[in-house]
Amino acid sequence: MFPRRLSVFILRQTLAAYFGGLGFYMTDALDQIFVTTKQFLVAFLAGLFPPAWQPLATLLISAVVMVAAIIGVFATLFAITTVLERKGLGRMQNRHGPNRVGIPFTQIRLAGFGQPAADGIKALIKEDVVPVAADKVVHFLAPVVMVVPVILAYAVLPVGRNMVALDLDAGVLFFFAVGGAVELAVFMAGWSSRNKYALLGAMRAIAQMISYEIPLILAAVPVIMIARSLSTTGIIAAQAGQAGFLPAWFVFTPWGFAGFVLFMIAATAESNRSPFDLPEGESELVAGYFTEYSGFKFALFFLAEYLGLFVISGLAITLFLGGWHAPFPWLAWLPSWFWFFVKLLGLIFVFIWLRGTLPRLRLDQLMNFAWKFLLPLTLINLLTVAVWHYLSASGWRWAVCVLMVIVPYVALGRGLWGHRRVRKRVYRYAE
Amino acid sequence: MTLSFALIALLTVVAALAAMLLRNLVHCALAMVVAFVGIAAAFLNLDAQFVGFAQILVYVGAVTILIVFAVLLTRGGLAPERSLFSTSWVWGGGVALAVFATLAWAIRQSVIRDRQPLPEPDVTVKQIGEALMTRFVLPLEVIGLLLTAALIGAVIIAMKEAPAGGKREKESADLEEPGNPPSVMPPPTPEGGLS
Amino acid sequence: MLGKGIIKGLAETARNFFGSFVSERRLTTVPYPDARQPLAENTRQFPFLVYDGDDWEQGLRCVACQICEKECPPQCIYIVKSKDKKPDYKGQMQFYPAVFDIDLAVCMSCQICVEVCPFESIKMDTEFELSTADRFGGLLFHKKQLAKPNAHYHRIHPTDAAASDAVLAAEKAKQEAKARAAAEAKAKAAAPAPVAPPPSAS
Numbered sequence: 068m069f070p071r072r073l074s075v076f077i078l079r080q081t082l083a084a085y086f087g088g089l090g091f092y093m094t095d096a097l098d099q100i101f102v103t104t105k106q107f108l109v110a111f112l113a114g115l116f117p118p119a120w121q122p123l124a125t126l127l128i129s130a131v132v133m134v135a136a137i138i139g140v141f142a143t144l145f146a147i148t149t150v151l152e153r154k155g156l157g158r159m160q161n162r163h164g165p166n167r168v169g170i171p172f173t174q175i176r177l178a179g180f181g182q183p184a185a186d187g188i189k190a191l192i193k194e195d196v197v198p199v200a201a202d203k204v205v206h207f208l209a210p211v212v213m214v215v216p217v218i219l220a221y222a223v224l225p226v227g228r229n230m231v232a233l234d235l236d237a238g239v240l241f242f243f244a245v246g247g248a249v250e251l252a253v254f255m256a257g258w259s260s261r262n263k264y265a266l267l268g269a270m271r272a273i274a275q276m277i278s279y280e281i282p283l284i285l286a287a288v289p290v291i292m293i294a295r296s297l298s299t300t301g302i303i304a305a306q307a308g309q310a311g312f313l314p315a316w317f318v319f320t321p322w323g324f325a326g327f328v329l330f331m332i333a334a335t336a337e338s339n340r341s342p343f344d345l346p347e348g349e350s351e352l353v354a355g356y357f358t359e360y361s362g363f364k365f366a367l368f369f370l371a372e373y374l375g376l377f378v379i380s381g382l383a384i385t386l387f388l389g390g391w392h393a394p395f396p397w398l399a400w401l402p403s404w405f406w407f408f409v410k411l412l413g414l415i416f417v418f419i420w421l422r423g424t425l426p427r428l429r430l431d432q433l434m435n436f437a438w439k440f441l442l443p444l445t446l447i448n449l450l451t452v453a454v455w456h457y458l459s460a461s462g463w464r465w466a467v468c469v470l471m472v473i474v475p476y477v478a479l480g481r482g483l484w485g486h487r488r489v490r491k492r493v494y495r496y497a498e
Numbered sequence: 499m500t501l502s503f504a505l506i507a508l509l510t511v512v513a514a515l516a517a518m519l520l521r522n523l524v525h526c527a528l529a530m531v532v533a534f535v536g537i538a539a540a541f542l543n544l545d546a547q548f549v550g551f552a553q554i555l556v557y558v559g560a561v562t563i564l565i566v567f568a569v570l571l572t573r574g575g576l577a578p579e580r581s582l583f584s585t586s587w588v589w590g591g592g593v594a595l596a597v598f599a600t601l602a603w604a605i606r607q608s609v610i611r612d613r614q615p616l617p618e619p620d621v622t623v624k625q626i627g628e629a630l631m632t633r634f635v636l637p638l639e640v641i642g643l644l645l646t647a648a649l650i651g652a653v654i655i656a657m658k659e660a661p662a663g664g665k666r667e668k669e670s671a672d673l674e675e676p677g678n679p680p681s682v683m684p685p686p687t688p689e690g691g692l693s
Numbered sequence: 694m695l696g697k698g699i700i701k702g703l704a705e706t707a708r709n710f711f712g713s714f715v716s717e718r719r720l721t722t723v724p725y726p727d728a729r730q731p732l733a734e735n736t737r738q739f740p741f742l743v744y745d746g747d748d749w750e751q752g753l754r755c756v757a758c759q760i761c762e763k764e765c766p767p768q769c770i771y772i773v774k775s776k777d778k779k780p781d782y783k784g785q786m787q788f789y790p791a792v793f794d795i796d797l798a799v800c801m802s803c804q805i806c807v808e809v810c811p812f813e814s815i816k817m818d819t820e821f822e823l824s825t826a827d828r829f830g831g832l833l834f835h836k837k838q839l840a841k842p843n844a845h846y847h848r849i850h851p852t853d854a855a856a857s858d859a860v861l862a863a864e865k866a867k868q869e870a871k872a873r874a875a876a877e878a879k880a881k882a883a884a885p886a887p888v889a890p891p892p893s894a895s
């Protein structure tokens with residue numbers, strides 16, 4: 068039977084992981100396979116240069132290899148996610164999703180996973196329309212400015228053990244700093260199009276992004292306080308090991324759970340996803356700030372949106388979900404990058420799930436939610452983490468911190484929405 | 499002076515000049531972004547990661563967006579059709595020259611020039627944080643208080659005045675009620691403020 | 694408590710998500726070209742012309758009275774009346790359409806032509822796979838494309854077709870009865886001046 072064979076396999080691998088031996092080296096080799104491949108590749112390519120140039124060449128080739136790997140892997144993930152999202156949304160609405168496009172001129176359908184290739188070819192060969200009144204230079208630069216910071220943010224994202232492109236001392240700060248440039252791109256796109264929908268969409272998007280950036284950063288601060296590090300690898304190292312029967316991830320603490328939920332809400336808004344997709348609300352603004360973009364420039368916006376979603380999910384994993392750590396030590400024989408991508412896919416599913424469930428907010432609801440609900444909660448969470456830090460580890464600490472999370476949540480929820488007299492809505496139809 | 503510094507300085511100065519000289523306000527703002535990025539690059543060139551990233555976060559991410567928003571909300575991006583040169587230029591140039599001369603003189607006379615360059619300190623973010631929380635905690639708190647006061651002041655200025663009867667203004671959360679009429683949008687002007 | 698509605702909604706979508714994999718009955722759509730949902734009986738797309746018998750040209754019920762052409766709101770019907778006549782199902786000599794075109798790109802499927810037709814000759818079809826690469830002529834259907842046998846009508850709209858057949862049969866019976874009566878009257882009163890029966894229009 069399959070499950071039994073699987074359990075035997077897991078047991079054997081677990082034993083191997085514990086007692087060393089060949090199994091240990093195999094899992095370790097598998098874990099570091101991309102790191103060793105990169106080292107081999109860099110050494111091989113740098114060897115082609117004259118010895119005097121080798122240090123510089125090594126540096127450059129290493130950078131190029133890492134950038135190529137990041138763009139390749141995450142662009143592929145983007146292609147897969149577009150199909151998975153449409154399929155998932157379809158399933159939530161009791162439909163089959165897209166399941167047609169396969170290999171052309173054959174009957175092979177690949178369950179619809181040929182769709183991104185078709186979309187990409189279409190975007191490439193589509194006419195690139197630039198409005199006559201548009202500011203040509205800014206209009207051209209906007210998609211580029213949109214994509215570059217998003218890809219830059221991947222530099223500090225550890226996708227596995229020893230797998231981070233740039234281990235910066237101030238990694239989290241770098242992440243938020245380059246994230247700020249996205250707003251600029253949105254403004255450039257909206258303003259240069261000379262289209263009222265684009266401009267309105269851009270203004271909405273910027274207002275929303277600025278408002279939600281504050282809770283986003285404040286929700287990340289408790290993690291930095293506890294981990295005593297701004298570096299992403301440092302934060303992951305602080306989440307190694309077990310706390311009781313649970314892994315020592317920050318999400319399994321009261322403040323960490325609250326922070327994770329707040330972070331995810333703010334991240335949803337920051338990446339302009341439903342239910343916070345007002346900037347591109349197609350029912351009122353055509354397509355928001357990229358109304359006047361077509362062809363490959365539009366594809367770049369689309370790509371940047373999804374890459375931004377992945378990278379912010381990656382940061383949530385790094386900050387709260389233990390990064391690339393396996394949930395249990397007896398599962399540690401699976402490679403670290405595997406765990407990172409499992410968590411990433413899980414979070415992407417959560418985003419799709421939310422999109423399939425919640426309707427779009429109104430602008431005033433959006434702003435009220437950020438400033439009157441998320442912001443106070445994140446500030447209180449800062450206090451909670453301080454209390455957590457200074458109380459000794461005991462049941463008391465848990466009780467106090469859980470109360471400090473739940474009481475403000477309930478109180479704010481009541482205060483904001485409780486006083487409203489909710490009555491049954493009366494619909495009147497034309498006679 | 500290294501090559502990287504020369505490039506960064508050139509970029510920053512050209513962008514700053516563009517920010518002054520371009521006719522389109524929004525282009526000026528975008529050129530200023532480039533100048534800010536250049537300054538951040540200069541910080542990074544000196545291995546001052548924290549300051550460099552904070553420069554980008556604060557100036558590119560927040561200040562410029564604020565400026566751009568102000569430009570958008572107040573007027574179109576069209577430049578006034580005026581001559582770039584005016585009589586006040588002479589005065590302005592004179593004042594600028596005087597300030598520059600004073601500064602240059604002061605720097606040339608100061609003891610900094612005689613001092614040997616220090617060995618490059620390896621400053622981590624942790625050290626900056628510790629310094630802010632111990633030695634410079636009072637200035638930090640004072641600045642925090644000042645900014646909070648400014649924030650509250652801005653909120654008070656922006657807040658609508660309550661009606662004389664003391665009745666609290668209806669909050670937007672009440673909009674869910676069926677009888678509440680939607681807020682009236684002002685009719686769009688012919689130009690529409692878009693440009 | 695705040696957030697209860699969101700949890701409920703998430704549970705609902707999760708139930709749909711997993712349920713759609715488990716039970717095929719949940720799925721509201723079918724993979725179209727491979728599987729088709731049965732059409733409702735009163736489905737209507739675009740008009741077609743009914744003919745009786747095997748020969749579409751001879752059996753065409755249309756007598757080119759041009760009522761539908763006049764009534765058609767978007768004026769998508771174009772008829773040219775023939776010079777000669779051919780016998781209809783009752784054996785009467787009638788005109789027939791030399792040209793009968795319907796521009797399906799213009800037709801709005803209102804069914805008014807069907808309602809005004811006194812000869813049960815134009816009916817609504819259920820065919821909807823009409824896409825064509827020719828923008829101008831591709832959807833301009835001529836008489837030959839529009840003509841479909843009565844059996845087709847029975848297949849797509851059995852009830853309506855039976856009713857339609859009954860009307861025609863009644864007409865025919867009335868015509869035959871009238872002819873018989875006229876013949877009897879003629880036989881009975883052979884001496885008086887014969888009275889020609891007025892030609893019945895329907």
